[in-house]
Amino acid sequence: MSDIEKLVSELLDGKHRALAKAITYIENNRSGYRELISELHQHTGNADVIGITGSPGAGKSTLVDKMAKTYRDRGKTVGVIAIDPSSPFSGGAVLGDRIRMASTVGDMDVFFRSMSARGTLGGLSTATTDAVKALDAFGKDKIIVETVGAGQNEVDIVKTADTVAVLVPPASGDDIQMLKAGILEIADIFVVNKADLDGADMTVKELQEMIHMRSDGPSPDAGHHGADALVDTDVEFPGESSEDWEPAIVETVAKSGDGIDEFLETLQKHVDWLEESGEGTRQARQRYAAEIQRLIREDVARLVERDLEAAGGLDAKVDEVLAKESDPYTVADEMLAAIRNPVNTTDTE
Amino acid sequence: MSDIEKLVSELLDGKHRALAKAITYIENNRSGYRELISELHQHTGNADVIGITGSPGAGKSTLVDKMAKTYRDRGKTVGVIAIDPSSPFSGGAVLGDRIRMASTVGDMDVFFRSMSARGTLGGLSTATTDAVKALDAFGKDKIIVETVGAGQNEVDIVKTADTVAVLVPPASGDDIQMLKAGILEIADIFVVNKADLDGADMTVKELQEMIHMRSDGPSPDAGHHGADALVDTDVEFPGESSEDWEPAIVETVAKSGDGIDEFLETLQKHVDWLEESGEGTRQARQRYAAEIQRLIREDVARLVERDLEAAGGLDAKVDEVLAKESDPYTVADEMLAAIRNPVNTTDTE
Numbered sequence: 001m002s003d004i005e006k007l008v009s010e011l012l013d014g015k016h017r018a019l020a021k022a023i024t025y026i027e028n029n030r031s032g033y034r035e036l037i038s039e040l041h042q043h044t045g046n047a048d049v050i051g052i053t054g055s056p057g058a059g060k061s062t063l064v065d066k067m068a069k070t071y072r073d074r075g076k077t078v079g080v081i082a083i084d085p086s087s088p089f090s091g092g093a094v095l096g097d098r099i100r101m102a103s104t105v106g107d108m109d110v111f112f113r114s115m116s117a118r119g120t121l122g123g124l125s126t127a128t129t130d131a132v133k134a135l136d137a138f139g140k141d142k143i144i145v146e147t148v149g150a151g152q153n154e155v156d157i158v159k160t161a162d163t164v165a166v167l168v169p170p171a172s173g174d175d176i177q178m179l180k181a182g183i184l185e186i187a188d189i190f191v192v193n194k195a196d197l198d199g200a201d202m203t204v205k206e207l208q209e210m211i212h213m214r215s216d217g218p219s220p221d222a223g224h225h226g227a228d229a230l231v232d233t234d235v236e237f238p239g240e241s242s243e244d245w246e247p248a249i250v251e252t253v254a255k256s257g258d259g260i261d262e263f264l265e266t267l268q269k270h271v272d273w274l275e276e277s278g279e280g281t282r283q284a285r286q287r288y289a290a291e292i293q294r295l296i297r298e299d300v301a302r303l304v305e306r307d308l309e310a311a312g313g314l315d316a317k318v319d320e321v322l323a324k325e326s327d328p329y330t331v332a333d334e335m336l337a338a339i340r341n342p343v344n345t346t347d348t349e
Numbered sequence: 350m351s352d353i354e355k356l357v358s359e360l361l362d363g364k365h366r367a368l369a370k371a372i373t374y375i376e377n378n379r380s381g382y383r384e385l386i387s388e389l390h391q392h393t394g395n396a397d398v399i400g401i402t403g404s405p406g407a408g409k410s411t412l413v414d415k416m417a418k419t420y421r422d423r424g425k426t427v428g429v430i431a432i433d434p435s436s437p438f439s440g441g442a443v444l445g446d447r448i449r450m451a452s453t454v455g456d457m458d459v460f461f462r463s464m465s466a467r468g469t470l471g472g473l474s475t476a477t478t479d480a481v482k483a484l485d486a487f488g489k490d491k492i493i494v495e496t497v498g499a500g501q502n503e504v505d506i507v508k509t510a511d512t513v514a515v516l517v518p519p520a521s522g523d524d525i526q527m528l529k530a531g532i533l534e535i536a537d538i539f540v541v542n543k544a545d546l547d548g549a550d551m552t553v554k555e556l557q558e559m560i561h562m563r564s565d566g567p568s569p570d571a572g573h574h575g576a577d578a579l580v581d582t583d584v585e586f587p588g589e590s591s592e593d594w595e596p597a598i599v600e601t602v603a604k605s606g607d608g609i610d611e612f613l614e615t616l617q618k619h620v621d622w623l624e625e626s627g628e629g630t631r632q633a634r635q636r637y638a639a640e641i642q643r644l645i646r647e648d649v650a651r652l653v654e655r656d657l658e659a660a661g662g663l664d665a666k667v668d669e670v671l672a673k674e675s676d677p678y679t680v681a682d683e684m685l686a687a688i689r690n691p692v693n694t695t696d697t698e
Contacts (some may be wrong), residue, residue, distance in 0.1 A: 034678045034682075035678075037676070037678055038676045041676030041678075042673040045673075281671070284671060285664075285667050288670045288677060289663050291677045292663065292666060292681060292684075295677055296681045299681055300649045300685070301646075304645050314642070318637045318638050318641070321641070322634065322637065324391040324394075327386070327387045327391070328390075328637060328641045329383045329386055329644060330387055331641050331644075332645045332648055333383075333648075335641075335645050336649070339649070339688060340688065340689060
């Protein structure tokens with residue numbers, strides 16, 4: 001039995017140490033981890049994957065901790081992957097903080113792991129997708145992918161999820177602007193957290209308006225951003241859940257636990273809808289297609305990098321182009337020929 | 350003499366028909382156009398390439414027309430490439446509008462061409478880069494790349510230029526916000542156009558503050574966006590013109606021509622600075638490196654596409670993954686093997 005076979009077998013047997021080790025393999029892009037994820041794939045597809053995003057201070061970690069605790073009370077097993085694409089800290093530090101505050105400390109059925117851009121050697125989207133697979137194959141019922149902020153990285157990460165919840169703090173004009181800029185399309189549920197604060201009603205109202213503006217067609221202020229609106233006409237957002245699911249809005253006070261039950265109920269409604277409408281399968285197809293394309297891109301980028309190094313590095317090629325001894329198309333042709341006619345084919349990893 | 354050799358020879362001889370035909374080759378990704386651009390490369394490097402961007406209504410086309418006229422009056426030849434990444438219109442329609450309003454109609458030494466995302470079959474950044482090369486090899490003294498808006502596409506396009514000017518209409522709070530979101534880094538010159546309108550002084554002041562905040566280190570509101578600030582610490586912006594060039598601000602009234610002379614003078618100052626500081630060469634290196642990487646990526650994407658088609662298409666692979674008969678890593682490995690061991694190698698284009 002190879003190391004990987006042993007690890008897979010232990011993970012499928014429910015050993016938390018094996019799960020933690022598998023995610024370390026993923027983070028470190030350790031040799032053999034592709035085989036590991038390949039093996040795990042056939043055991044996946046049973047978990048509900050929930051993405052949680054929102055700006056710093058929206059209360060994500062408190063909400064996630066409450067969700068985990070409530071799921072545990074109901075007998076469900078839970079895994080949490082917390083991603084901070086911008087954090088300069090390795091997993092350890094963030095994890096330390098969270099373990100102190102988690103209400104589920106000591107309960108190993110809530111498996112918590114944080115990953116940051118610097119903590120992972122490969123792409124963060126790939127690492128997230130693979131960590132979710134490990135948790136899914138392990139048998140976790142609910143997998144929560146939590147990510148900070150609302151940039152393109154976060155959008156890519158949160159698309160790993162079946163259901164995406166976006167946290168919005170009350171009276172956060174800035175955040176509503178940010179939502180307009182891209183997050184709106186991926187939200188299945190808006191969570192107005194800290195709903196006991198002033199401005200919560202206003203925020204709910206603003207969100208309702210945004211949702212209705214969207215379902216009624218182009219937004220009224222399309223005059224100013226008309227050109228931008230046109231870009232999107234042909235674009236299909238993988239997370240955009242078709243005509244049939246209108247983003248829900250729930251109000252919570254994560255600290256006290258108010259509204260958590262309603263939030264989990266809404267999450268379940270969305271899971272049911274994914275199942276009944278066939279949208280779940282459609283989204284899974286899109287996710288797999290995107291994943292395949294991303295993996296191929298990453299693999300090829302690695303090959304190109306290596307072949308460029310073998311040819312003296314990109315700098316040497318740029319020198320030739322600057323000196324008019326070569327040109328970018330000729331260089332690209334050379335590199336392509338190198339990829340297609342490798343000297344040896346044993347080092348594809 | 351091949352068709353391409355003939356076209357290159359006519360273009361270098363200053364035949365405008367050949368120039369127009371070359372750009373059509375580029376737009377349509379027509380077979381032989383790589384050879385064309387390869388041939389032209391050694392004749393490039395003499396033009397000043399000026400990028401102009403800004404939101405719709407900022408007055409870009411009026412300004413560009415005035416710039417072109419002024420350059421012509423001074424005996425310089427001019428080429429204009431107007432890019433609208435979001436336009437659903439093919440080049441013809443936009444071109445029609447512009448020809449009517451251009452003050453340089455009938456003067457073939459201002460060569461004007463518009464390109465849109467739908468008008469070009471390849472990537473718009475590549476098409477822009479190659480069109481600039483054609484104009485440069487043709488012998489145009491000044492090449493203006495004009496693009497609408499301020500999204501990532503526009504940033505990529507405008508990076509083709511040696512000098513980037515960003516138009517800001519007066520009293521445009523929204524636009525200042527947008528600038529903060531990314532355009533600031535690429536601006537060498539801010540043009541407050543319509544400077545006769547109320548609010549122009551305020552806009553100049555806001556821009557000055559932004560520029561100083563930036564040169565003084567992290568912006569004071571980094572508290573809120575602290576995480577985002579951290580992301581950027583390791584990132585070098587190719588358009589960010591080092592410590593030595595502080596973005597200039599000029600005020601113009603494009604309609605009347607006020608301030609155009611000062612703007613062109615500032616452009617010249619930047620060109621001189623690029624030359625003297627060595628920054629011009631540094632930026633050219635970065636542009637070539639980016640171009641080479643982009644071309645390789647595009648080529649490989651085309652190969653992957655073809656190999657996927659040969660394997661029954663991405664859909665068929667996704668079906669296998671959904672049915673757990675395969676998994677994304679196995680599919681990626683298969684595709685990579687196909688790229689590296691092609692059945693025949695004649696169809697790399």
